[in-house]
Amino acid sequence: MIDELAGNQELTACSREVCRCTLMGPSRGEVYCSETCRKADEDGIESETCACGHPPCDER
Numbered sequence: 860m861i862d863e864l865a866g867n868q869e870l871t872a873c874s875r876e877v878c879r880c881t882l883m884g885p886s887r888g889e890v891y892c893s894e895t896c897r898k899a900d901e902d903g904i905e906s907e908t909c910a911c912g913h914p915p916c917d918e919r
C-alpha cells in the first residue's frame with residue numbers, strides 16, 4: 860500500500876509488509892513498530908503473518 864507511505868501523515872505504517880501495525884507518535888526515522896519487525900526484515904524472513912504480537916497482527 861504505497862499510498863499509505865506517501866505524504867506527511869502523523870501515523871506511519873510499519874515498513875514490514877505483512878505487518879498491519881501503525882507507528883504512534885514521532886517516528887524519528889523509525890519505520891518498524893517493533894524490534895521483531897526490524898529483525899524479520901533485516902534477516903529477510905518471509906512470512907505470511909507478522910509475529911510482532913501487537914493486536915492488529917494477532918489475528919490468525
Ligand SMILES: [Zn+2]
Binds near residue numbers: 879912916
Ligand atoms: Zn505486526
Ligand SMILES: [Zn+2]
Binds near residue numbers: 880891892909
Ligand atoms: Zn510491525
